[in-house]
Amino acid sequence: MQHTPGRTRPHGFSSMVMKRPHLVVTVCFLAAMVLVTLVGLRQLYNMTRYDLQSRQRDLEVRAVGVDALISAERRRLLFLRDYAEHVLASPSQQRAALGDPAVQAALHASGQPVWETPGALDGPPVFGTNAQGLAGLEGFHRDTATLAADIALTRAISPLVAISQHADTVQSTVAYISTNGVYVLSPERRDAHVTDLLRRFSTMPYYRLQLPEHNPNREIVWTPIYTEEKQTGSIATLSAPVYADGRFRGAVVMDVAPSRLLALQLVSATLPEDNEPTEFGLLNSNGDLVYFVDGKITAQRPANFDAPLLDLARRSAPAWMEREQGYVQHNGRYLLYQHVGESHWILLTNTDDTELTLAAARRVFSSPLIVAWVAIAVLLVGTLRIVTHIFGRYVEASSRLETLARNDPLTGLANRRRFLEVFGETLERASRDDSAAPAMAMLMLDIDFFKRVNDRYGHAAGDRVLVIFADILSKNLRSVDIPARVGGEEFAALLPGADLATAADVAERIRRAVETHAANAAAPGDAAHPDDIAFTISVGVAASPADCPANYDTLMSVADRRLYAAKEGGRNRVVAEDSRSIDPARA
Structure with a gap:
């Protein structure tokens, strides 16, 4: 009987609830908090915009004081300049x-x-x-x-x-x-x-x-x-x-x-304390910038003045003269500007999103709304902890079962099911990256006379031999290769991007590593010392597109056929061709 989509969806959702209850509870928690906090966030955003406008108005007030200062200084200087030019231009005074x-x-x-x-x-x-x-x-x-x-x-x-x-x-x-x-x-x-x-x-x-x-x-x-x-x-x-x-x-x-500079500080002292920046600057149309900290002039750029914003301000000064006031933003920082009177100066101050948000948050969090947020948060967090505790063991057991379903419990390598999945993923990735026939190779490896190991030393020793070989196999493969245990003493390896020659070299390296392990055994192995049991392996190699198309069953069949040929040819060897062994001298 065919299953309609309407029947499969509840099953999938129920499965997700059973497997990931903490995720479901977390999603519910976030959804509830989003609904409650949307109003608060909107209010917070409106307050930050209001604070930014308020700072702009404060800057306008400061500009009045700065305009008075600059106008007074200019008048004094212009008087001296005009007097000097008058004296030089007056013949009677010269005589x-x-x-x-x-x-x-x-x-x-x-x-x-x-x-x-x-x-x-x-x-x-x-x-x-x-x-x-x-x-x-x-x-x-x-x-x-x-x-x-x-x-x-x-x-x-x-x-x-x-x-x-x-x-x-x-x-x-x-x-x-x-x-x-x-x-x-x-x-x-x-x-x-x-x-x-x-x-x-x-x-x-x-x-x-x-x-x-x-x-x-x-x-x-x-x-x-x-x-x-x-x-x-x-x-x-x-x-x-x-x-x-x-x-x-x-x-x-x-x-x-x-x-006279202290007058700037007096101007800022009349402003609300929350909106009082301690640093600001005067920029003229030529790009000259004078910094003030707490009403006093300084030669060093204050740390809070963002250099990229100041570079933009220097380039934009003529346009800002006509625009009178406004602000620019860069990487979360705001540079507010206000044209000073009829002069060629612009008054600057700065702030950032963090400062604006904290100022607004202090007012938002003082409202009863925060009490509701805290109550809901505590309730939902408590629910999350309870559900997580109840389903914790189930989730842990489920994870273990999933691992067992995808990995061999003895060796830790991928099992046949996982190996087939990885093959499909590798083939899809290779086909997506390369329009030509994807290159990949497969090794089929079998421990020679493994039944004799079980019969002579026992199944516990046999299991140890399997673990030793799995370790040798993993260490001698490339980093991109995927080893797997596909049967009792049968192993396989997928070599993405490898041709037949490369795969044969990798197989020979693994075979020699097994031989080296046997040669390095301190004494003949026995049931009590399974690490010293000497064994050899036979390997069949298949590659695509050299031997067949990139198909799991086809590659596995070719590699299995050559593994059988290696066993028939005397074992402890690598066969990468149907006609002859890679190492025909070994018997």
Whole structure:
């Protein structure tokens, strides 16, 4: 009678329940938990999205404070720059300044390696060097036609430099540096030699990046972070170029004071504590990046800032200027950005999925829903343990029975049923990998006169001989070969991908290994010492496509026929052809 599909399915499900009860219980457990947790996961996801939007709003609030800071610094710097360009462009002020005795005295001293003159209105002194002191310094050269005007400008701007330097509670350095090597610095650096300072100016980004070839658009530059000698911490500097008649004449330089940077920390302190990142950065449209940790500037990239995201940010800065705000994601990390006011700066902060999920989970898990989750989990886990305990022995016994059904219990090798299954799997795999006729070989092996071993030494000794031979067989096959015990003293081996010659070589290696075992026996074997019982084997070899198509019964028949020929030819030999033995000299 034919079985319909409707009749076979319950049998299969019942079989799975009986064989794998722990799996069935686990699946039921997962299904129940999925139904209960779907609502919670949805709520968790919504909360993480809300937190991400909340962080974006927080970043917008910070941007207001940063915009105020940058605008204030820019206004101070632009005032000094505009004043310097106004003085250089005003003929009346130039004439008045050139008649100043202090300027004339400075001109007379300008040939000395180091000279100084008082600043105007009790401003800090003006320093300079001669043409030899400027030799080899990039961005500096002695121009006698503009030297007097530069000295006059530097004296005139010195009181304004001092006022700007005291604009903050914590003092910051402000300077004007002329291409003629004339400069004013507040606070003064009496500990530094003039030529050494000029040499340092020529290498520092705040001056070097203002040269026409580096800053053709004459923009204000927030220079890369650096560390000044005899100062702790990192410094960020704003600088602006000074031009007159289309010529670069110098730069106004202003350090960003620590007290001003603390304003960033005050901005973040007004935000909710849960959403307060301690690290953020300022990125300009040129790709320059300034990092802040707890409101303080640092030269090192904080560990939480993902390098690939920052590279993407540098490339995307111009587009982000127009987009105003948003975020990008990479490998579970988020980089949030917010354009700062009308400036060319972007405020950045970062977070990741873990941080967002934990923040949301703290709120979700505080709800009564978690109590229901825990109760269901405990109940189902307890059920799982009970069912697993009840069916544990049955599952273990079932596994043992399945192993016995597929493996020979004495030798541990595959039995005939498993050998047939492996043959089919190997043939299917070989046919799938190669369109041509698949190559494989089969060995049939038989222990010579095995009945005499049982009759003489007993069945226990005979079983030991079978185990010894199974071990020799397994050790002398290739790693891809499959050995099996297909009868009492009959063994077989499947050699995937092997031709007739290769299979014959493998068979001969096994035969010699058996011979070696017999030769190495310490004494003639007996029932008490079955490991010393000497025995030999005969082997029949068949291969496809050399002998026949790749068919289990056909290959087995050919190999069995040649095994019989090996026995008829004197045993202890390998036969791989129907006409003659591989080793005809052995009798």
